[in-house]
Amino acid sequence: MMGLVIKDMLVMRKTIRTYALFLLFYLVMTLLDLFTISFTTAILQLIVMLLPMSAFSFDEMAKWNGYALTLPLGRRAVVTGRYLFALIMTLAAGLCGLLSCVLVSIFGDQDTLLENMMTVMVCLSLGLFYADILLPLCYKLGPERARPYFYLVIFAPIVLLLGAYQLGLFSPGSLSFLSSVPDSSVVRLSFFFPLLPLAGMWLSYRVSCRVMEGKEF
Amino acid sequence: MTNAIEIRGLCKSYGDFALQDVSLTLPGGSIMGLIGENGAGKTTTIKCILNLVRRDGGQITIMGRDNISQEKAVKEDMGVVLDECFFHDTLRPLDIDRILARIYRTWDSALFGDYLDKFQLPSKKFVKEFSRGMKMKLSLSAALAHRPRLLILDEATAGLDPVVRDEILDEFLAFIRDEDHAILISSHITSDLEKAADYITYLHQGRVVLSEAKDVILDSxxxxxxxxxxxxxxxxxxxxxxxxxxxxxxxxxxxxxxxxxxxxxxxxxxxxxxxxxxxxxxxxxx
Structure with missing residues (x-):
């Protein structure tokens, strides 16, 4: 199964390398105080979210899954390999985000370290959450047909919030109760945020396995 | 000796096409050619053997083991070359070695390297730069480097020039020298099968119309x-x-x-x- 993870990394090495250069660029921009750390970490997670979807596209182009099932792995392992790849990439993006925070605090504003780290954890949670939703969709619909859902999942919450704001159903003031929560508690709590989508990944994985079991190649 | 493949009463329906009561036996140490027109059911039969599609009925045993309940063990002993090369364009033979070494317990990197040398395949060139013949040779190298006992080939020599086909057929004949080995090959190129196969199974409209030793067929x-x-x-x-x-x-x-x-x-x-x-x-x- 690790062979499949390595396969994904080797197939996408060029893309990963390009994204790493992007990351470096954003990091430099952040250190120069041209971008905020929250912007950089959000971009980083967004880029990483595209990787598993690209992996599905590459597999579809090569008709890889039909071949993968001739290997002594089984269907479940094929799914596990893809989830591991998505997880490794998302966690690596989170780690890069945290390192960026440390670098920014060393070379820049030291007071915002915890706040920046909280942003990274929230972005990491969102990255995992998107993976939870998109991986079963890619198995069910294929990467091309799943792509519109990808954008839907990303933009629907923003559209809903804006819509609710326009209709007067929601105002930023309604979140004022959050200011009563001590900052230290929020920061501490944020480190547990990723646990929720991580738990959801198990459910997502089970759904993907079921979809894969029912497929014919 | 255990038969390499035993299929009894295999059925698979797609609505407009059905594989009906397909039975065949491939003894160890031999090559069976699976022939038939396009859409006769050759690929479906192979897909059922590989458990890529769910069969509606029948039983398949590979080297004496059930192909579904003992799928992983069966596939450890099996090398597969299908009608296309399934390796991504952005991979190199070197990468394929690294990938498959972590998948097959019996993967032999040195043997894979030997096949690459034998077929004159550059290990650091990307698959996208390979010709069709080179891609099929690469697939064959990957199928042989974990020392399988059974080779399954679906139209693997289609579209190749006679020189490459002959080279690949020679490899099959070398593989089959071990009496424990067997090959199932589906092909339209009947002249290749007349050269290499010991048994022929002819599928027509989803049914086996002929399954016999090649020499018996050609003699009678x-x-x-x-x-x-x-x-x-x-x-x-x-x-x-x-x-x-x-x-x-x-x-x-x-x-x-x-x-x-x-x-x-x-x-x-x-x-x-x-x-x-x-x-x-x-x-x-x-």
Whole structure:
């Protein structure tokens, strides 16, 4: 199964390398105080979210899954390999985000370290959450047909919030109760945020396995 | 000796096409050619063996083991080359070695390297730069480097020039020298199968119409060339299929020697697998 993870990394090495250069660029921009750390970490997670979807596209182009099932792995392992790849990439993006925070605090504003780290954890949670939703969709619909859902999942919450704001159903003031929560508690709590989508990944994985079991190649 | 493949009563329906009651046996130490027209069910049979599609009925055992309940163990012993190269364009043979070494317990990197050398495949070149022949040789190298006991090939030599095909056929013959090994190969190129196969199974419209040792088929079947009047004098029971043309008639004979003894004035020639396919595929029932 690790062979499949390595396969994904080797197939996408060029893309990963390009994204790493992007990351470096954003990091430099952040250190120069041209971008905020929250912007950089959000971009980083967004880029990483595209990787598993690209992996599905590459597999579809090569008709890889039909071949993968001739290997002594089984269907479940094929799914596990893809989830591991998505997880490794998302966690690596989170780690890069945290390192960026440390670098920014060393070379820049030291007071915002915890706040920046909280942003990274929230972005990491969102990255995992998107993976939870998109991986079963890619198995069910294929990467091309799943792509519109990808954008839907990303933009629907923003559209809903804006819509609710326009209709007067929601105002930023309604979140004022959050200011009563001590900052230290929020920061501490944020480190547990990723646990929720991580738990959801198990459910997502089970759904993907079921979809894969029912497929014919 | 355990049979390499045993299929009993295999059924698989797609609605407009159905594989019906397919049974075949591939003894160890031999090569079986699976022939048939496009859409006859060759690939579906192979997909059922590989558990890529769910069968509706029947039983498949590979090297004495059930192909579903013992799928992983079965596939450790199996090398597969399908009609296309499934390795991504952005991979190199070197990468394929790294990937498959972590998948097959018995993967032999040195052996894979030997095959690459033998087939003159550059290990650091990307798959996208390979010709079709090179891609098929790469697939074959990957299928052989974990020392399988059974090779399954689906149209693996289609679209290759005779030189490459001959090279690959030589590799099959070398593989089969070990009596524990066996090959199932589906192909339209019947001349290759006449050269290499020990057994032939002919699928027609989802059914097995012929499954026999190749030598028995080629020794016993015959092609009758005669006039329409002569054809009328032949007992229909002695003919498998007939083809009537403007310049004469032809008939497919199951037992050439017996036919010749019975009809001494008629000329019966040896036949080829291609003739048999054409008779059954395009000929008329008697």
């Amino acid at each position: 079947y015959g092609r009758l060339a005669c006039t329409a009047k002569q054809l009328e004098e032949v007992d229909p029971g002695d003919l498998v299929r007939v083809r009537r043309g403007a310049y004469g008639c032809e008939g497919l004979i199951r037992d050439r020697a017996a036919f010749q003894r019975k009809y001494r004035n008629l000329l019966v020639e040896k036949t080829t697998l291609e003739d048999i396919m054409l008779f059954i595929g395009k000929g008329d029932a008697v």
